[in-house]
Amino acid sequence: MCNYTQPDDLEVLKTTISTVIGFTGLLGNAFVIVIFLTNQKIFSTITNLLILNQSAIDLAVSGVFLLLQFDEYLPFNSGSTILNTIACKVWTSEYLLWSLYVCSSMNLVAISLERYCATCFSIKHLTFFTRKKTKFIMLCVWLFGFVYECHWPLGFTYQLNSVTNTSECKQVQREQTGLVVLAGIFFFCVEYFVPVAVMTFSYWRIITMLKMRGKQREFFRRAKHSVTKTLLIVSVMFVICWGPAEIEYLLFNLGVDICFGGPIHQLGITLVQLNACLNPCIYSLQYNQFKSILKRTFCPTCLGLDKDSSSSNQGMTSNSNTKNYSHNNI
DSSP: OOOOOOOHHHHHHHHHHHHHHHHHHHHHHHHHHHHHHHTTTTTOSHHHHHHHHHHHHHHHHHHHHHHHTTGGGSOOOOSOHHHHHHHIIIIITOHHHHHHHHHHHHHHHHHHHHHHHHHHOHHHHHHHSOHHHHHHHHHHHHHHHHHHGGGGGGGEEEEEETTTTEEEEEEOOOOOOHHHHHHHHHHHIIIIIHHHHHHHHHHHHHHHHHHHTTTSOHHHHHHHHHHHHHHHHHHHHHHHHHHHHHHHHHHHHTTOOOOTTSHHHHHHHHHHHHHHHHHHHHHHHHOHHHHHHHHHHHOTTTTTOOHHHHHHHHHHHHHHHTOHHHHHHO
């Protein structure tokens, strides 16, 4: 494994870019959450509930990622070996960050499956994706990420550095064994291959089904197309942003010499975090329901959204909320 020392100017550039991405993700996802919570009657569908959960996870991801950029300034060295060991295994190891990353990817899988059921099995969707069951799924998504990554802190230890005579949080050196290779393949499948396969299959079936239902009412067809297109773009960005880091980690577990801390590794990590701050931009540009709320809130006249159209949209939304069909399928 290489010992890469990053030049000071590149280190400053990396920190600056990471800080900008962190702040963008924090503000963007907080903004989405505020819009959703202040317009609960409009964003009351099951899909929007899962999108809200996605924004909450990405908000937490951005917050942790941002704090990690200033890790050296955080008061974690308490003088207590026990507390320092906990801080090493939970915080410095980035256990919290990667657990949240897994939560984020699993929630995207849940969204794609919900859209698949709503489009292809609309009757079963009414029974299975109730608000109570959906909230349980959201809870499971959060729990899964932290339970799944519980092995990660075991690879870090808080120990004395004999050279500097100070205690440090260091990653435990491991031997390359068959078990490590199998574990690496398993992690790659759970974190990347399976989510990509599920999302690809789901949206392929959704697009096929929507094409077959060309004669359904125009309002419902356009609404479905809008939310499906939005979430499809979100899934594609997940594939692009997560690919380099996951492939690198797989190669590392297969015994390939990876330069952690090098430019390629840093690019992979930056892309993963970039994924968390792209979703609010995608909602703003693609999700018609979200765009309508933004226009109504910030510029009702300059964007051509007059009071009559606002009233009309509110009436339409109100009517749709009283019908199980629109509530569960848009």
